[in-house]
Amino acid sequence: MSDVYIVGIGIHPFGRTDARSGLQQGAYAARAALTDAGLEWSDMQFGFGGSDASGNADTIVNEMGLTGLPFINVKNGCATGGSALIGAWQAIASGQNDVGIALGFDKHPRGAFNAMPAEYSLPDWYGEMGMMVTTQFFAMKLQRYMAAHGITSQALGRVAEKAFDNAVHAPHAWRRSAVDLDIILNSQMISDPLTKYMFCSPAEGGVALILASEKKARELGRDKVRIKAAVIRTRPPGSFEVFAPSIDVVRGSAPTLLASAAAYEMAGIGPEDIDVAQLQDTESGAEIMHMAENGFCTDGEQEEWLAEGWSRIDGKLPVNTDGGCLACGEPIGASGLRQVYENATQLLGRGAGRQVPGEPKTAYSHVYGAPGISGVTILER
């Protein structure tokens, strides 16, 4: 397998854009990525893309041009963007193509995601009783984790505080003003121990990445950001996942642990080598738990990390430098690629007010979602 480079990145601002459909936001991102790469849509040899709630991504040819390119629709929950990236990466690493596009977009209604039991092979009574609610799972996974490892509400608040602080400097973020820690801690309780400001909201947005072979990247003069690993894993036995009427008494591993280990092995590096990370932060406790699941600290150390500011932009491992899902919202199909967009931005030194100091060389991204799926990518400059 040969090396694959990210030669162009584009994003449509996250949040609410009433005037544009999800697909149009995807096309906006695609145009931005092509401009960034110095390429035309007609140069694209293939595309992979998806959305969760905004229709088939291949209809983007109506917006971008009827060039006849092969375009594969991806629908893989929160890992949709990551899956599109893996498809595009393999299409080039295999030697079959030189350049192509991976994209993701979405546009969700306001309020919590409205999941139906049958979509997850669950009986109707599970939803009728009021348990088909993602926020319950996040709260209960976190509640047990906090009790076992001494994590406080203060730490949860600090994650959200950092997200909004970082997003002030991210033009694509949705919530771009700082929020005081006391306001975060004392805002409306949604699902104990998580308050309103500690949860991300369903949102809208689009992201596109242009990938190229080493030869093509050199030709374009854009051979800086290389994909070192791109991995997706589903849940192992004994894991604890969204929408689980029961879980095993004998506890097991987790999809993030599998994806993370596989990505480090593929990249030939370890967590100590990572300079910046984007970790799934559906709520602030998720970022805390994912810091440990991805190998950046041990269980319980997050309390000190957050108190000392070690995951802030100027800390020893900046996490969610654009404010993550907490500040950007979550358009499911676009979220995973936003993380890769942000990592490429950091490796290219384009982060401006949120730029990680010291010219970061390695960047890690991680998504997690129902029904127990995780995707990890590692980029290197």
Next chain:
Amino acid sequence: MTKEQAISSQVPIAEGLFTGDPDPRLIGGRDMVSGRIVFPCPSDDTRFEPVELPRAGTLWSWTIQRFRPKSPPYIGPEAFEPFAIGYVELPDAVIVEGPLTGVAFDAIRIGMEMRTVLQPLATDVNGRTIVTYAFAPVNRGAAHE
């Protein structure tokens, strides 16, 4: 209303989910090859056999549902009151998710003893009460009633 009429006017939220009062137990499924127990019992009877689960266990985790879940699929009362929900570890069997009842929100603790009870959830189109399972704290003083 006679006792028979009162009973016949109740309907479980699903068949095969739990046994009736006065000693309600959840019905899980045992994987006939691996011995692993899951809840609810899957419909594949070539692989899973139904098994009554221990009535009591310990609270594994919990939260409070503070906004009304979307309908569909939720069928609880329109006049929403926040409710507690949790996972209860039924010893040597399985950890089951369900509503918590009979406990103040600020008294909920991981590890507290809980047992399976039945409670009304809603009324169906025929006016019958839809009954579902929940977990309530074990009241030591009332155990010998």
